[in-house]
Amino acid sequence: MSKQEIDNIRIELLKLSDYEELKTIMIAAYPSMPNTYWREAKIEKLISIFPEGQVVVKINNQMAACALSIVVDYNQFGDKHSYQEITSNYTFDTHLSDGDVLYGIEVFVKPEYRGLRLGRRLYNYRKELCEKLNLKSIVFGGRIPNYYKYSDTLSPKEYIEKVKLREIDDPVLNFQMSNDFYPSRIMKGYMEGDSASKDYAVLLKWDNIYYEKPTKSIRTIKPIVRIGLIQWQMRLYKDIEELMQQAEYFIDAVSGYKSDFALFPEFFNAPLMAAFNHLSEPDAIRKLADYTKEIVDRFSQLAISYNINIITGSMPEVIDDLLYNVGYLCHRDGKIDRYEKLHVTPDEKKVWGLKGGSQLKTFNTDCGRIGILICYDSEFPELSRILADEGMKILFIPFLTDTQNGFSRVRHCAQARAIENECYVAIAGSVGNLPKVHNMDIQYAQSMVFTPCDFAFPANGVKAESTPNTEMILIVDVDLDLLKELSQFGSVRNLKDRRLDLFNLTRR
Structure with a gap:
């Protein structure tokens, strides 16, 4: 053009609505690797966890180029890492909102738009974002796709030196160095299957000269x-006032212990x-469903007044004359999120006429x-793997x-979900x-x-367990930092070690 x-x-x-266009230009950008485009579920996750890091250039309202990135705690990896490691096997679980380095995971330009300096625009955007977020640097592994022409006579180090001296033309590496990125080290086995680069890559960095080390640790998420947990006693209440009085009693109790979440049971x-x-x-x-809106409204007020996030268990709800089993996450800042039971049991379907929902999502x-x-x-x-x-x-x-035995199914499956x-x-x-x-005679x-x-x-x-079949609360502390360490240094790493070359799990 x-x-x-x-x-x-x-x-x-x-935006996720850009996906089909994104897929088309990525295939065009990598003609020698037609099947190496990002799947929609991966793009959806990137947008969800770090929307500012995913940008495109549009010319005349047509997508022309794209850059994808995450933020990582670089000390967890250092300069010796692979692309799979830095992206947690392409799941991006390594992204941390309180990380210190902006890591570039993708930049590509549609062939007919090359020569318009779109890559420079994207790199400048990344630099501005790095400064805005007060990150130390931008880091990424740069391919050297022309190296295969010289690999018989030059080592990777010699090749890079000749590129620096302009004795060899490498448009990718030359472009990156002209945009103030400097080679930090040579990495062997960085990106699996990159035969043109002979499996080598150059670790490139750009330092943020405006970076200011925080005087104290600043965390957006508490560790x-x-x-x-509220182990609720089923008992008769004369009306909704008595029910909510008992609910507030428990909320007051767990809030008094400075809990961040209160979890109520299903159909409490x-x-x-x-x-x-x-x-x-x-x-x-269906008559019980008439109470749902009022209960949610009152839970939301309790969440605000007691400064606690309340997970309301579940309640029946009628939408378009269909009966669903739903619950609400009432945030302590007043926000309300809704979730649904997707699989209804044969008894729920036969006796109550419940219908399975369709919404599966994580909540910030x-x-x-x-x-x-x-x-x-x-x-x-x-379901839980998609959420993970x-x-x-x-x-x-x-x-x-x-x-x-019904409890045992839930208990053992829940424990498996924690491990996997x-x-x-x-x-x-x-x-x-x-x-x-x-149909609600007894509970265990x-x-x-x-x-x-x-x-x-x-x-x-x-971590902790209540006394079986006894009304009580259970207060438990969990350390999120331990999960980060597990992901990188665990005896086994269930998420990283998945054979995604053999299988994949995607939404419909």
Whole structure:
């Protein structure tokens, strides 16, 4: 494209709706590697965890170039690392909002737009972002795609020296050095399958001269998170006022211990169905759904007044005449998020007519990114793996089980989720009985917090557990920094060691 044909040119944050266009230009940018484009789920995660780091250049409203990046704690890696390690096997779990280095993971330009200095625009954007975020430097591994022409006669070091002296033309390396990036070291085996570079790369850096070392540690996410689990006693309440009075009692209690989260069980408000016991089960639970909005509103007020994030367990909700099992995350700053039970049990479907939801997502909180799965959903490992890929560090599971074997399914699946996803998992259930509520006769529960199984954690993977079948609260501290260490230095690294060359898990 000639300059005369350009009406406008601008840099924009990458949006998920741009994906198909992004895929097309990436394939065009790497004609020798047609299958090495980023999948949509990876782009979605990058946008979710670090939107400022993902940018595109648009010319005449058409995408022409793209740059992707993350922020890392560079001390965890040092100068000897591979592309897989720095990206945590392409999951980007190494991204930390309180990291100190902007790491470039991708820059490409559509062939017909080369020569317009779009790469320089993208690099300048990165420099401004680095300064804005007060990061030490920009770092990335630069390919040397012309090296294969000289590999028989020159070592990588000799090749780079000749490029510096302009005795060899390497347009990629020359461009990077002309934009103030300096070679720091040569890395062997940086990017698997880069035959043109003979598996070598040059570690390139740009130092932020305006960087100011914080006088004290500044963290956007607190490292120690305190969780309050409410093992709720099912008992009859004459009305919603009595129910919410009991709920506030527990919120007051866990808040008094300075908990960051309060977790209620699934269908904790089922006692209110006693007033509708003369109706059929499907009609009774739909009447219970009439209380949901008021309960959520009141929980939100309690979250603000008690300065605690409340996970409301779950409640029935009717949308377009369809009955769902849903819950709400009431943040202590007043924000409210909604989650759904995706898999309903055969009994829930047969007796109540419940329908499975379709929303699966992680939630950003002032204590990091969390996930919430309602009871039966914890028994489907794909769900929590998707949440882990999106950065979840704590998984909350409100549940309701009537028998000990039903509880055992939730308990053991929840513990497996903690191990395989390198996260904490908190489960909370109800105890007691409701003889005057059909299909809710008895409950069995033991609320617990699970951890990965490695040296920094309890040997049995159980951080804390309540007394079975007893109304009580359980207060538990979890250390998010231990998860970072596990990801890099654990005895086993379940997320990193996945064979993504053999399988992949994506959303539809």
